[in-house]
Amino acid sequence: MIKIADRVENLPPYVFAKVEKQIAERRAQGIDVISLGIGSPDLAPPKFIIDALYESALKPENHGYAGYYGTPALRRAIAHYYQQRFGVELDPNSEILPLIGSKEGLANMALAFIDPGDIALASDPGYPTYRMGAEMAGGSFYSMPLREENHWLVDFEEIPPDVAAKAPIMWLNYPNNPTGAVAPKEFLQQAIDFAREYNILICYDNPYCDLTFDDYIAPSILELPGAKEVAVEFNSLSKTYNMAGWRIGMAVGNAEAIRALTVVKTNIDSGIFRPIQDAATVALMGDQSWIAERNKIYQRRRDIVLEWLPKVGMSAEKPKGSLYVWAKVPEGRKADEFALELLDKAGVWITPGTAFGQYGDGYMRISICISEERLKEAGERLSKI
Ligand SMILES: Cc1ncc(COP(=O)(O)O)c(C=O)c1O
Incomplete structure (x- = not known):
């Protein structure tokens, strides 16, 4: 019998790793899951940064x-x-x-x-x-x-x-x-x-x-x-x-x-x-001016979410920063259960606030790292359930 260290056995699995698996399972069944889960930017860095990577990778000594x-x-x-x-x-x-x-x-x-x-x-x-x-x-x-x-x-x-x-x-x-x-x-x-x-x-x-x-x-x-x-x-x-x-x-x-x-x-x-x-x-x-332009994209996405939230029975303050909208779940609902219900009924994954600690219950974190089109579709699906 191998023995795994207590520090690992006592640790909960990393929430996003667990969820990634659940989403992959549904996708494998042919379900088109829209994930508003993780804060991983969907846009690429500008070409001058990628060129620098390439140029450097061409040098054997690197x-x-x-x-x-x-x-x-x-x-x-x-x-x-x-x-x-x-x-x-x-x-x-x-x-x-x-x-x-x-x-x-x-x-x-x-x-x-x-x-x-x-x-x-x-x-x-x-x-x-x-x-x-x-x-x-x-x-x-x-x-x-x-x-x-x-x-x-x-x-x-x-x-x-x-x-x-x-x-x-x-x-x-x-x-x-x-x-x-x-x-x-x-x-x-x-x-x-x-x-x-x-x-x-x-x-x-x-x-x-x-x-x-x-x-x-x-x-x-x-x-x-x-x-x-x-x-x-x-x-x-x-x-x-x-x-x-x-x-x-x-x-x-x-x-x-x-x-x-x-x-x-x-x-x-x-x-x-x-x-x-x-x-x-x-x-x-290098040039930093593209960052402000990129932020306008995120800002538009944030505003799309803020627009559909009330139709889904949720509300949120307008965030001034980050890649997330922190939305209150409908009165009387637990964030974990509500998140699973949205996944099952609408094929939309939103991270329950409890993933971030005990004081996150009652809220969900909506990531805006996805296109306007998909964000709008998520809102449409959610408003129908
Ligand atoms: C608050 C916070 N700190 C740190 C990180 C980790 O970022 P990195 O990609 O630099 O490891 C994240 C990533 O989502 C984050 O949200």
């Missing part, structure tokens, strides 16, 4: 291990992006670490900071890796509830002091997945003050900073004075540059945190494929 720390050019490009986009200065040698997609960094961050007995503070509903990373590292997590009446912002006063005292790290994410909420700078200041009081490292997860609508511009937490003393920011090319499948992201900010994460990573992985790094460098250094 197919070996590419080094542990990312190329100097990529680290400089990340510094350039943070300077141009947020006015934040970063030292490419000590304050920047390229990642194999930010999810990799989020999970490894727990190995770098969580010992048995430690607690990671994680917003709930939230990206599952914040919570599961802590459990895999042998610690636990404390769910910081995000509530509608608080505009989906964490209320730091709710966190018991004895829990905060056992927490080396705290996960925050705005523009938020799954709620689409955004955070004002006063909130970020409150987070920094709280982190200082309890010696907590803020892990600010910012992959949607360039996925914003209606002229809203999302900040980096590193824009706030003194933030680097208590914060590290995770960012990604997945959503900003339509490069989710390429697997490239970054951790930036607090140099000690970057050093600790580097120790974990150098023992686990062997770097990012060089042509991907070269193309990412070009993406970060």
Whole structure:
């Protein structure tokens, strides 16, 4: 009999992996499922980025291990992006670490900071890796509830002091997945003050900073004075540059945190494929104007969803950022049951809020990574049931 580690046996299967299987089964039966489930951009990066990948891949020397720390050019490009986009200065040698997609960094961050007995503070509903990373590292997590009446912002006063005292790290994410909420700078200041009081490292997860609508511009937490003393920011090319499948992201900010994460990573992985790094460098250094045009596409899709929601008995606030509409399920319904009913009756998959934590019940996350035509069809199908 083989024995699987408790840390794996006790872990729930990754929600989206499970659902992907269920959808594939229905598709195999010939059912045309429209999935509004996952936040994977359906549009390609511009040609100049793909050309850079190709050009780099033509060079024989670019197919070996590419080094542990990312190329100097990529680290400089990340510094350039943070300077141009947020006015934040970063030292490419000590304050920047390229990642194999930010999810990799989020999970490894727990190995770098969580010992048995430690607690990671994680917003709930939230990206599952914040919570599961802590459990895999042998610690636990404390769910910081995000509530509608608080505009989906964490209320730091709710966190018991004895829990905060056992927490080396705290996960925050705005523009938020799954709620689409955004955070004002006063909130970020409150987070920094709280982190200082309890010696907590803020892990600010910012992959949607360039996925914003209606002229809203999302900040980096590193824009706030003194933030680097208590914060590290995770960012990604997945959503900003339509490069989710390429697997490239970054951790930036607090140099000690970057050093600790580097120790974990150098023992686990062997770097990012060089042509991907070269193309990412070009993406970060090159023309950024296409991003605003691309966001108009998402904004139109968001508005299509907001238009059909009431016909389906659901409602939502208009999100200023992210790739999601966070919709309230009809009164008295449980999100999980309702999601399965929509899948069975309309062939439309929408992720129940419970996939993002206990405080997600009563809501569903509608992803807008699908064409206007299919989004409209989803609305039509749903309004008929
Ligand atoms: C909040 C959040 N953080 C991190 C990630 C992971 O992104 P990446 O593709 O960089 O691993 C996602 C992806 O959906 C996300 O929604």
